[in-house]
Amino acid sequence: MSSVTDSLTVRDNRTGQEYEVPILDGAIKAADIGKIRSGEDEPGLAVYDPGFVNTASCRSSVTFIDGDKGILEYRGYPIEQLAEQSSFLEVAYLLVHGSLPSKDEYDQWVHNITYHTFVHENVKGFMEGFRYDAHPMGMLMASVGALSTFYPESRNISDADNRAIQIIRMIAKMPTLGAWSFRHAQGKPYVYPDNELSYTENFLSMLFKMSEPTYQADERIVKALDTLFILHADHEQNASANAVRAVGSTQVDPYSAVSAGIGALFGPLHGGANEAVLRMLKRIGNKSEIPAFIEGVKNGNERLMGFGHRVYKNYDPRAKIIKKACDDVFEVTGVNPLLEVAQELEKIALEDEYFVKRKLYPNVDFYSGLIYEALEFPPEMFTVLFAIGRTPGWLAQWLELTQDKEQKIARPKQIYTGSRGLTYTPTEQRWA
Numbered sequence: 001m002s003s004v005t006d007s008l009t010v011r012d013n014r015t016g017q018e019y020e021v022p023i024l025d026g027a028i029k030a031a032d033i034g035k036i037r038s039g040e041d042e043p044g045l046a047v048y049d050p051g052f053v054n055t056a057s058c059r060s061s062v063t064f065i066d067g068d069k070g071i072l073e074y075r076g077y078p079i080e081q082l083a084e085q086s087s088f089l090e091v092a093y094l095l096v097h098g099s100l101p102s103k104d105e106y107d108q109w110v111h112n113i114t115y116h117t118f119v120h121e122n123v124k125g126f127m128e129g130f131r132y133d134a135h136p137m138g139m140l141m142a143s144v145g146a147l148s149t150f151y152p153e154s155r156n157i158s159d160a161d162n163r164a165i166q167i168i169r170m171i172a173k174m175p176t177l178g179a180w181s182f183r184h185a186q187g188k189p190y191v192y193p194d195n196e197l198s199y200t201e202n203f204l205s206m207l208f209k210m211s212e213p214t215y216q217a218d219e220r221i222v223k224a225l226d227t228l229f230i231l232h233a234d235h236e237q238n239a240s241a242n243a244v245r246a247v248g249s250t251q252v253d254p255y256s257a258v259s260a261g262i263g264a265l266f267g268p269l270h271g272g273a274n275e276a277v278l279r280m281l282k283r284i285g286n287k288s289e290i291p292a293f294i295e296g297v298k299n300g301n302e303r304l305m306g307f308g309h310r311v312y313k314n315y316d317p318r319a320k321i322i323k324k325a326c327d328d329v330f331e332v333t334g335v336n337p338l339l340e341v342a343q344e345l346e347k348i349a350l351e352d353e354y355f356v357k358r359k360l361y362p363n364v365d366f367y368s369g370l371i372y373e374a375l376e377f378p379p380e381m382f383t384v385l386f387a388i389g390r391t392p393g394w395l396a397q398w399l400e401l402t403q404d405k406e407q408k409i410a411r412p413k414q415i416y417t418g419s420r421g422l423t424y425t426p427t428e429q430r431w432a
């Protein structure tokens with residue numbers, strides 16, 4: 001067999017046969033491994049990887065992460081620059097379209113999104129039908145999925161114009177649905193969008209407006225929330241993006257695919273960690289309790305929530321930016337007394353050998369819960385805020401999927417461990 005430089009030579013010790021497996025972009029194709037068989041009629045070798053910890057499911061040009069160096073880039077632009085200088089809607093355009101907009105493109109994009117913020121009145125009707133204490137994430141997931149029934153043409157995913165309008169609709173309507181889920185639990189009337197306001201101002205208006213003619217949000221709060229949306233806008237093949245892609249691979253409409261992503265985000269291992277951080281900080285209560293708490297963590301009694309990450313083995317770049325947003329928000333709302341506890345906890349942990357050795361640094365969730373609480377969001381709303389920010393990322397991933405010729409319906413293999421060839425005994429005999 002001829003040898004190429006970027007390849008792997010695999011020797012199957014069952015047969016003694018050698019295989020040359022090409023390496024492309026730092027990966028080998030699982031299908032090439034499938035060519036390795038112990039006999040003519042035997043199945044090809046499979047790759048076992050629960051949780052996809054070392055399996056690339058796609059090629060993507062949306063988001064780049066280098067976890068060792070703490071780098072996060074959307075379409076090549078460092079997150080720090082985008083958070084500081086851009087706006088959420090511009091970042092949404094960048095993620096979806098692949099490049100930054102010209103002035104005309106941006107104005108058109110903002111116009112389109114602003115004028116699709118309203119939802120069909122029947123959406124309001126069925127949202128009102130949820131139980132009085134319905135979790136806002138459940139309401140958001142159901143209502144996004146239900147939008148597919150209002151836009152049946154969204155099933156035509158091979159049409160580029162059709163895809164574009166559904167993307168605009170979804171980014172536009174997400175704050176409306178998220179805010180209404182919030183008002184529902186509070187028993188307050190739903191507030192209609194105010195299209196005179198910016199995207200993030202309008203969201204705050206739908207959340208908090210009462211009888212005043214126009215809701216006026218503090219500029220610093222608007223900027224902080226807009227920044228948080230930017231920081232959450234995409235994170236490559238995380239659990240919810242993977243859910244959107246897996247469901248989208250069946251060629252279903254984007255509303256159904258994104259509602260699957262919302263379902264994945266709802267889980268405590270994905271979107272729920274900031275709530276756990278807040279609970280932890282409240283339990284610690286004050287700085288004097290920190291050493292005892294850290295000892296407990298080191299003894300394996302519990303984890304320091306908001307620390308550590310599957311990908312980042314360095315400071316999560318988003319955590320640094322959130323720390324700065326904290327200062328801006330607390331200038332308006334007054335300092336959350338738990339901030340002191342969080343800062344001291346971070347300082348102690350970063351100097352402690354246990355955390356240093358394991359490369360455990362603060363992640364995005366360490367400070368975000370403090371901000372959300374200062375803004376008077378109940379913990380159930382934290383994941384809804386995450387979902388609104390993540391929507392352009394899900395849609396960029398979905399769009400890429402629909403145009404990727406290499407993609408197929410997502411259908412993993414299994415290693416079967418159950419019984420075979422049993423004989424069924426009719427119930428009259430089994431239950432006699």
Ligand SMILES: CC(C)(COP(=O)(O)OP(=O)(O)OC[C@H]1O[C@@H](n2cnc3c(N)ncnc32)[C@H](O)[C@@H]1OP(=O)(O)O)[C@@H](O)C(=O)NCCC(=O)NCCS
Nearest residue numbers: 273297302303304305306307308309310358360363364365
């Ligand atoms: C995020 C997380 C799930 C990543 O897990 P992972 O990549 O599978 O890492 P592991 O669980 O294998 O942890 C590696 C080591 O660090 C320790 N560790 C990881 N995170 C820790 C934490 N937050 N506190 C204390 N120890 C931690 C583990 O106990 C393990 O130690 P060991 O080698 O002595 O057994 C994990 O760091 C965690 O649970 N963090 C807290 C929850 C959180 O903040 N989640 C939000 C993520 S954005």
